[in-house]
Structures are given as C-alpha cells and as structure tokens.
Amino acid sequence: MIAQGWKCSVCGHVAVGLFAPDTCPKCNAPREAFKAEHEFLFPPEETEGVIKACWKVSYGLxxxxxxxxxxxxxxxxxxxxxxxxxxxxxxxxxxxxxxxxxxxxxxxxxxxxxxxxxxxxxxxxxxxxxxxxxxxxxxxxxxxxxxxxxxxxxxxxxxxxxxxxxxxxxxxxxxxxxxxxxxxxxxxxxxxxxxxxxxxxxxxx
Ligand SMILES: Cc1cc2nc3c(=O)[nH]c(=O)nc-3n(C[C@H](O)[C@H](O)[C@H](O)COP(=O)(O)O)c2cc1C
Structure with a gap:
C-alpha cells in the first residue's frame, strides 16, 4: 500500500496516509505545517495517477x-x-x-x-x-x-x-x-x- 509519513513541523507528530491531514490531531497545526518524511521520485502532479495505478497491481488480502x-x-x-x-x-x-x-x-x-x-x-x-x-x-x-x-x-x-x-x-x-x-x-x-x-x-x- 502506498502510504506516506507526514511530519508536523510544530509538534513532531507523524501522520501516515496518502495525503497530509487537514489539521494535526495533536497540536491542531494546519496542513501546510506537514512535511513529507520522504520525497517521492516523481512529480507531485503524478501522485494520484501513481496511487491509482498501484491499486491495479494484483495482490490478495x-x-x-x-x-x-x-x-x-x-x-x-x-x-x-x-x-x-x-x-x-x-x-x-x-x-x-x-x-x-x-x-x-x-x-x-x-x-x-x-x-x-x-x-x-x-x-x-x-x-x-x-x-x-x-x-x-x-x-x-x-x-x-x-x-x-x-x-x-x-x-x-x-x-x-x-x-x-x-x-x-x-x-x-x-x-x-x-x-x-x-x-x-x-x-x-x-x-x-x-x-x-x-x-x-x-x-x-
Ligand atoms: C488494504 C490494506 C493493505 C495493507 N497492506 C499492508 C502491507 O502489505 N504491509 C504492512 O506492513 N501493512 C499493511 N497494511 C497496514 C496494516 O494492516 C496496519 O498498519 C495495521 O494497523 C498494523 O497493525 P499492528 O500494529 O497491530 O501490527 C495494510 C492495510 C490495509 C487496509
């Protein structure tokens, strides 16, 4: 599953998900306070396409x-x-x-x-x-x-x-x-x- 770690630059909380949360669940900082823990190696505008293509790679659960x-x-x-x-x-x-x-x-x-x-x-x-x-x-x-x-x-x-x-x-x-x-x-x-x-x-x- 593609999931990205997002670190809150105010309190250090790490949220995991496709996108940064709207607000930090710990300190309420806005989305802009979150920085990706790892930079992806493709342009940001391709993120949604990459995620959706990954969902089509066949696996079981x-x-x-x-x-x-x-x-x-x-x-x-x-x-x-x-x-x-x-x-x-x-x-x-x-x-x-x-x-x-x-x-x-x-x-x-x-x-x-x-x-x-x-x-x-x-x-x-x-x-x-x-x-x-x-x-x-x-x-x-x-x-x-x-x-x-x-x-x-x-x-x-x-x-x-x-x-x-x-x-x-x-x-x-x-x-x-x-x-x-x-x-x-x-x-x-x-x-x-x-x-x-x-x-x-x-x-x-
Ligand atoms: C559809 C789906 C696929 C997942 N695939 C993986 C996976 O391949 N590897 C993994 O480490 N976590 C995967 N997860 C996330 C874990 O199931 C999740 O983080 C879980 O809460 C970890 O529980 P634990 O801390 O009790 O071990 C997946 C979750 C979902 C919903």
Whole structure:
C-alpha cells in the first residue's frame, strides 16, 4: 500500500496516509505545517495517477499474524507472495512500526490467513488499528498453528511459516521477511479477496 509519513513541523507528530491531514490531531497545526518524511521520485502532479495505478497491481488480502510469549497479534497485508515452490517459501512486506513486525522478530514465525472475497469486515478490523491499543483477536474464532501463530477460522485457508535464517531485507519503511512453509490448509474452495476488489467495495460494503 502506498502510504506516506507526514511530519508536523510544530509538534513532531507523524501522520501516515496518502495525503497530509487537514489539521494535526495533536497540536491542531494546519496542513501546510506537514512535511513529507520522504520525497517521492516523481512529480507531485503524478501522485494520484501513481496511487491509482498501484491499486491495479494484483495482490490478495491477508491477515498476517504472529505470537510473542502469551500474546498474539495480526494485521492486514497485501504484500504476500509465494517466492519459491521447491521448497515452498512465502515473502511478506511488514512495516517496521507494526506490532506484528515486533512479534515476527520475537517468534521467528508468521501465519497468513487468506481472506474470502466478501470479507471486508476483517480488513477493517485488522488493517486500521494497531494491536498496541486494541485486542484485534478478541471474540474472533482462531486455531493455533504449530508455530503458535493464530489462524483465522473464518479465512478460506492459511499458510504458516518459519523465518528463513538471514533472509530478510530492509526495504526502507518495511522489512521483507522470507519464511519456509511449515503448515497450511484450504478450509473452503472460495474466491479470495483481492486488493482491487477491496478498493472497489470498501466504501459501499
Ligand atoms: C488494504 C490494506 C493493505 C495493507 N497492506 C499492508 C502491507 O502489505 N504491509 C504492512 O506492513 N501493512 C499493511 N497494511 C497496514 C496494516 O494492516 C496496519 O498498519 C495495521 O494497523 C498494523 O497493525 P499492528 O500494529 O497491530 O501490527 C495494510 C492495510 C490495509 C487496509
């Protein structure tokens, strides 16, 4: 997902989004007080076109989850792909700031729950708030995989992975983790949710 960090030059608050907020949620400074944390390498007038083209790059939507001791957490992720088939390996892109990132580093494992085509609700629940201030799994039926990672019972299937030693890449705001598949199943042979479908349906569903 293209998201830009916007730093308030008055109080230092960092807001994440496509565009700077109208006012700073911390100190009320106007939009003009925000500076982009990173300059994009294309002219500003192309921003909207670049974002809309990115939405047309095909991905699925998943809940990537992990564990740290007794605690479990998960987040929505579109950057999930099978990178090799022999052995089966999965790569994921996870923002450094996310609690899920912290848990993957702690446990060395992650699970990918594959969402069904109508499951916009799960994206809302797992994609917009951090597990640092909200227990996203509360009341959600899960099974525990062999790595200890939680798997959504409502998903259409899952893959569970153990991190491959030394196979991670710092991609700037995100880490690309590579994991060996250590378990998985298809629960229902239904259509998976795609990133494009989510963007088309999210305001009406
Ligand atoms: C449609 C959609 C796609 C997303 N894709 C990713 C992604 O590929 N990688 C990522 O790190 N965050 C992605 N996110 C953002 C995280 O799900 C979000 O920041 C989450 O609140 C992090 O939660 P955590 O701090 O509990 O781990 C996506 C969010 C949405 C709504």
């Amino acid at each position: 998943y809940v990537v989850s992990s564990v740290a001791g007794e605690r479990i957490n998960g987040q929505v992720c579109n950057t999930v792909f099978q990178i090799t088939s022999d052995p089966p390996r999965i790569a994921i892109g996870i923002n450094h700031k996310n609690l899920t990132h912290e848990f993957i580093e702690a446990s060395g494992a992650f699970a990918v729950s594959i969402l069904g085509s109508d499951d916009i609700r799960t994206v809302r629940r797992f994609g917009y708030r951090s597990g640092r201030d909200f227990d996203k799994f509360k009341g959600i039926p899960v099974r525990t995989g062999r790595t200890g990672c939680p798997i959504l019972e409502g998903a259409i299937g899952y893959l569970e992975c153990a991190l491959v030693k030394d196979r991670k890449l710092d991609a700037g705001t995100h880490t690309i983790f590579v994991g060996d598949v250590v378990g998985g199943a298809l629960f229902r042979d239904d259509e998976p949710l795609t990133y494009a479908r989510y963007h088309a349906a999210k305001d009406t569903a």
